[in-house]
Amino acid sequence: MSLEEFLQNLHFNIDKANQPNLEVDWEDAPLAYKLYRGLPIVPLSSEVPLTLTGEEPPARLDLNRVGHFLWYVFGFTQLSQSVFPMDSTEQDPHPVQSYRRFAPSGGALYPNELYVYLKVEGLPDGVYHYDVAHHSLVCLREGNFDSYLARALGNRCDFSSCFGIVFVSTMFWKNFFKYNNFAYRLQGLDAGVLMGQLMEVAKRFGFASGVYFQFLDTAINHLLGLSELEESVYSVIPLSVEATTWSANGRDLYKNVTSEELKKELPAIQAEHFERSLSVKEYPMITAMNEVSKLDSTNSFRLLERRTIPERMELTVELPQVKSLTYDLAEACGNRFSPDMDFVLEKVSQQQLATLLQEATTSFSYRNDLDEAYRSNVPRVTIYSCLYNVEGISNGAYDYDSAKHILREIYPGDHRLHLQTGMSLDNVNLLQVPLCLHVAGDKEFYQTELGHRGYRIQQMEAGMLVQRLLLAASALEMGGHPLLGFDANLSDELYKMDQQGKTSLIQIPIGPYRPRPSLSGSLHS
Numbered sequence: 001m002s003l004e005e006f007l008q009n010l011h012f013n014i015d016k017a018n019q020p021n022l023e024v025d026w027e028d029a030p031l032a033y034k035l036y037r038g039l040p041i042v043p044l045s046s047e048v049p050l051t052l053t054g055e056e057p058p059a060r061l062d063l064n065r066v067g068h069f070l071w072y073v074f075g076f077t078q079l080s081q082s083v084f085p086m087d088s089t090e091q092d093p094h095p096v097q098s099y100r101r102f103a104p105s106g107g108a109l110y111p112n113e114l115y116v117y118l119k120v121e122g123l124p125d126g127v128y129h130y131d132v133a134h135h136s137l138v139c140l141r142e143g144n145f146d147s148y149l150a151r152a153l154g155n156r157c158d159f160s161s162c163f164g165i166v167f168v169s170t171m172f173w174k175n176f177f178k179y180n181n182f183a184y185r186l187q188g189l190d191a192g193v194l195m196g197q198l199m200e201v202a203k204r205f206g207f208a209s210g211v212y213f214q215f216l217d218t219a220i221n222h223l224l225g226l227s228e229l230e231e232s233v234y235s236v237i238p239l240s241v242e243a244t245t246w247s248a249n250g251r252d253l254y255k256n257v258t259s260e261e262l263k264k265e266l267p268a269i270q271a272e273h274f275e276r277s278l279s280v281k282e283y284p285m286i287t288a289m290n291e292v293s294k295l296d297s298t299n300s301f302r303l304l305e306r307r308t309i310p311e312r313m314e315l316t317v318e319l320p321q322v323k324s325l326t327y328d329l330a331e332a333c334g335n336r337f338s339p340d341m342d343f344v345l346e347k348v349s350q351q352q353l354a355t356l357l358q359e360a361t362t363s364f365s366y367r368n369d370l371d372e373a374y375r376s377n378v379p380r381v382t383i384y385s386c387l388y389n390v391e392g393i394s395n396g397a398y399d400y401d402s403a404k405h406i407l408r409e410i411y412p413g414d415h416r417l418h419l420q421t422g423m424s425l426d427n428v429n430l431l432q433v434p435l436c437l438h439v440a441g442d443k444e445f446y447q448t449e450l451g452h453r454g455y456r457i458q459q460m461e462a463g464m465l466v467q468r469l470l471l472a473a474s475a476l477e478m479g480g481h482p483l484l485g486f487d488a489n490l491s492d493e494l495y496k497m498d499q500q501g502k503t504s505l506i507q508i509p510i511g512p513y514r515p516r517p518s519l520s521g522s523l524h525s
Helices: 003-012 063-074 146-152 173-204 217-224 259-263 284-293 329-335 350-364 416-421 453-475 488-494
Strands: 035-037 041-043 078-082 096-100 112-118 126-131 136-142 164-171 231-240 272-274 316-318 382-387 396-401 406-412 435-442 502-511 518-522
Touching (some): 003 284, 003 488, 035 126, 063 112, 126 217, 146 259, 173 453, 435 453, 488 502
Antiparallel strands (some): 035 272, 078 096, 126 136, 164 231, 316 406, 382 435
């Protein structure tokens, strides 16, 4: 199977993409977090702030504040026990126990890890791994790596003004063991959801941030001591509390740098970590995709031109003008809920719908290394929706134009049952859902411009928008349940996406819900 065919099957025919006869061995499942052994550990304060409402730059940046930031981004937040009698043939089903984080993950497997390069008070400068299980930092390398990182990113950022850089990586086995090759699609989306959470938390902490999707992969992985057969960095996110030069204008901006020459400057790290799985199976398609997606030369970095999409002439619905949603991010994160079968059909007001869509898309605007200028382009991923029982809006399928804050009607009618037939599992009753949203993007995954790296970038951007939708829904006291088990061909046809060169990337039912019986305990002081 060619890699192009693999990506198409991954999206439109997963059975053809997966390895045959691969059974899940739950007794040999990996941990959902990485544990290093024999390295220096720096404990972080567990006395985290209980509210996140402000956007003021910090008066004092120290290790405690960084620890609070990391906890809100990816720390363990809640221990939960739930019972699902409908999924069990036993009369007395056993409770399912899980450790929750504020960012959701497919199957709660969390294939991503966080690494940070820090220069803050109370901590030696260096590269660290965020140990989620113990809420601590594990030191991988001490030293100042500004020059190394600047060249690994093509001298496009002034790292001297940054106090930290976050690296979001993916450990391939952590969800391959359950999802087979489908894990490759999930890993990009999971990384994006985590990045969306990180950037929202950064705003509340008064940190400026942006995303680099293009960097010298092998050089960055070498800095962190990662084996590229097991794990690889997907994005690099600088953090600062002062003005930062996003694109450097120095004389070395266009000087070509390669991974091979850069990694010679640092000795390799031989760090041991605990996997728990005794038998790790091979995943050749994922390692092959990772290999062809790598960038080994800064001459390979590209800006992405937006394609002109003809504007539809369908009936439009002007949404009410709404103010920016003001909410406590800590509360919204804590209340975020994936309702499964617990959606309850209630009428949704135009005000709620307009606020949800505007808040998610406005918040999604961010600095990145694909656009010529910040905030100057329309987003690469957009929102389509099937609406039912929304006050003052006819039932139907719509395209949301975020620039004009309008809906364009594509196909009138009640499409809930039609969408239900396209789901691979009946784990959500769409007849109880008023808002079924689809995040859509380029059908060719920008392979012409970005090569195979375009696919994972698109999945990350979709995940970033999904997290903004989930947080806005939570702030509006609604639940959202991201789904990949849906027929993309069906929704694409419903929205007439072929005319736009787009495809549905993920399906998110959103609406009111009833609380599920569970026993939960908070994991912060």
